[in-house]
Structure formats: structure tokens, C-alpha cells
Amino acid sequence: MSHPVYRTLISAAELLQLEKQHQSLLIVDCSFELADTAAGERGWRERHLPGAHYLHLDRDTCAPMTGLNGRHPLPDREWFAERMRALGLKAETQVVAYDNQGSPYAAHLWWMLRWLGHEAVAVLDGGLAAWSAAGGPLSSHEPPAPQASSFAAVSSLSPTISAEALQARLGTLRLIDARAGERFRGEVEPLDKQAGHIPGASNRFFKDNLAADGRFKPAAQLRAEIEPLLAPHGAEATVHYCGSGVTACINLLAMEHAGLAGSTLYPGSWSEWSADPRRPIARG
Template sequence: MTYTTLITPTELRDLANPLILEASFDLADTDAGERAYTAGHIPGAHYLHLDRDLCGDKTGPDGTFRGRHPLPERSDFAALMRRLGLAAGRQVVAYDRQGGPYAAHLWWMLRWLGHAEVAVLDGAWDGELCTTVPAPTPTDWQPGPSLAGQIDAATLLKKLGQVRLIDARAAERFRGDVEPLDKAAGHIPGASNRFFKDNLAADGRFKPAAELRAEFAALLAPYPADQIVHQCGSGVTACHNLLAMAHAGLGEPLGGLLYPGSWSEWSADPARPIAKA
């Protein structure tokens, strides 16, 4: 069986030869995720660091700031996946210890490479842990057509008012009450707030698909799927909303488009409009 959105610990245990990737991270302590992995991780899991492995240059060729966590070159990320053993049809399972935002980002990135067989572990792992770092088996895998759409700042600026823009940050950051990370407080004009943690139930697992479908459908109406844009602070937690929508069966491609630069890129240019409250 193939999993393309979420997978339970029980389902993971039943898989044959999955590629397991841990993406745990802490913005306030960027080595915390790797320390946790070293102390004990799902057997067979490789660790990917957000800053080192999943990001590209923060400055573009023209000298402009691309955001705190810009996407790497697609070819570089594909090469990393080859080194770790990605192969056509091989099931990938991504997980983190923060409720899924970093794993969802990795899920989106693999879809971006054209690999459909990737799912996020739903809830905490309830099995044994190990400290052994697995030896990868490199492959000659090559990426295919992207299964995930994105939009850049210039295009989004032109489309303001014509798309449903969903901001995954906490409400106080969305309103502009506080801004601990980026150049200015507030949000992109016209955006609606959907804090990514609202996708989770009290037990830390994603809400049922029907519940997510109802919540997002109310937020998105009347915009069609090709007019939905997701963003957050730096293009990471927005992927949690994309995953939730995909799991709920909403939106193509993949629950809408991702604005990778997100608020960190947008707010760095004083010429771009900003809204508050």
C-alpha cells in the first residue's frame, strides 16, 4: 500500500524498506532537533537539518533577500535524496517531534521533486528507539515533474485580491501584535489566518479528514483550488496547512500553491504593502 499524506506508527511498522527521514527542529535552538535524533530515533531514520539540508542561499543572484528558509536548488535536493537512497516508488516517511510542521515541509519538498510516495507520521512514534545512524545506499534516481506548485513574491503582489492567501502563523504574529523573527510586524494584505496547530486534535494527531475538510472549506470559499496560496513566516509551517488540505481531499495541485519566501521575504522589502489587525 502507498501512503501520500499521513501514516500511523502501526502502518509504518508494517512497511517493507521505507526511507525514514527525521526533520525535527527548533527555531530558537537550531541544534536541538539533531541532539534529539542522536539521543534516540526511529530505527533506520536519517536526520535532515532545516538550515543545512533543506534550505538554499538566503540571498538571490540580484542581492535580494529570499527569506529565512528559502528552497535549495532542486538539483541539490535531488542529489541529497539520491545519496540517502530514494528510488522510484519507494515509500518515504517523514517525521518530527513538533507536531509535523518540519516533516510537512519535507513532504512538500519531495512532492516538489516529483516523488508522490511520501507521508508524514501522524502523531508520536510509540515504538523502540535506536542511536545507530544508518548507512545510506545511494541510487541513480532522478526527479520528475513537480507535484507541488509555488508562487514568487512578484507574482503574488500582482495577484493580491485575486487569490485566497492563508497565513499559518500564530494569531498574534498575524495581527502584528508581536514579531520576534522578521523585519516588520503584520501580514500580507488580504490574507486569512489559519494557525497550523489548528490542524491537530488534542492528542497531537491530525484531525479527521472530514473535520479538516469542513474547516478549510469554510475558510476558502468561494475561491477555486488554483487560487489558493499558502504562506507563513518562512515557508515551512505553511506546508502543514497544505498537508492538512491534501489529506482532506481539498485543492489541486496539492491543496494550493506555496509562497516559499513567505513573511520573512515579504516584510524585508519596505515597498511591499503590509496590513495589521
């Protein structure tokens, strides 16, 4: 029997059905809190989707910080592929990522797996709350260690751009900043070295992609809201960033779900950009 491949979002009802059918399914809890970096893993140990493994944002998906490479640096691609091999990922595996914070960390894993060239990855729409609301079971049992796989990264589905390349192309790209409006405008900066944004950027707060219940807005609505931000260049000339390259992935996921494919992530984001006083910044 062939199974549907989920590439952007999967509903709780769809996942409940898929669990009954799919031979190669990997569920990953990505829950995380910046203010308490152990909270996500504690929460996973207390309750998670049955069989779900846990990936820690800092430990499992990011490189060490140097002070100049941002707060959540992109790791070596092969290093991350090895992390996924340890979870048993295969080319045919359908991955479902979720978190309990409105999906930014799940969207980050979605982007990371596409960066390895793995297409069958989706975010559980609405996360743990939607799963519970649909009557999905929860478990406190740690899943057995999976058998390591021979997964190999292939051509990336997630383009990136460096700070240097981005600076050289300022004015020729559309830039979308996923941070809250007050941080974008430079009114406050609780985390990084300078306040403001990259010159020429527009602001779309990552939470603007979600409805009140924490699920993503319908694809047509997302498209109608996002398309005006892309003019005149279109999706493929659009670069997304945020504070550290994580929450921008929700904007990328929303665009992909809305049929606006092909835009790029600046992984270093504001935390890397603002660490170099020679780079231009804008406020307001």
C-alpha cells in the first residue's frame, strides 16, 4: 500500500490515521524554551506522543556559538545527518515534528531535514494541544532506542545565504524579519548586541501565521497575506531571518504550505548580523 507523503503540515486526525498504516514513521518532539533550555526535555519525559523521540535545539540541531556566528548556528550538514541516522531516519521515512510552543521549533526541524534533502517531513498542525483535542493518546514512556540507519544527505531543498552574500545583495532581495514588531523596529532588544533590523526588511511576526487555536491559517489566507511582501521579486528572491534562524522557519513553512516555494533562510539572522558593528542596521 502506498501512503500519502506529508511535506508541510499534517493534522492530528491525519497522523492518527497514518500511525495505523505507515511502516516507516518517525515522530519528534522539539519542544524548547529559551528561558529554560531543559524545560522542553522535561516536558517530553512527562508526556509526549507515543513513540516520539526528543531533539534538543541546542544540543542536537545547532553548532557551538563563537560570539560571532549567532545564537543558534547552523551545524555541519554531515554532523546533523549523523544525529538523524541515530534516530533511524531512512529515505522513505515520514517524519512528523511537533512542539508545545506554537510550532517554531518543529518548523525549525522541518527546515533542517529539508536542508538534508529529506522531503517527507511535516509539522503537526497545532502541536500537542491539537493532538490532545483530537483524542490522541499521550505517553510518559521513553521509546526504545532505534536501530541506526544508513541515511545519507542529498541535494538540499532549503537554500541558505551567508551574511557576506546578503550584505553584498542588499537592495536586490526581499527580506522578511520574523521577530515581534517592537524588536524589528529597534524599540527593545532583550537578546542581541544591537537593536534594529537589516536595512530594507519587512516584518512578519511568525505568530501571524497561526489562528487563535494555534493551528496554521488556511493556505489561501496565508498566500493573500504574504504575497504582497514579496513584490516585485517573488518568493525565490526572498530571504527570511529572525533572531537566531529558528522562528523564521515558520514563515518559510507558511510560504511553502501556501504554494510560495523557493525562498531562502539567512541562518545567522539578527544575532549574527548585529554582532559585527561594520554591518548596516536600520530602526523604525
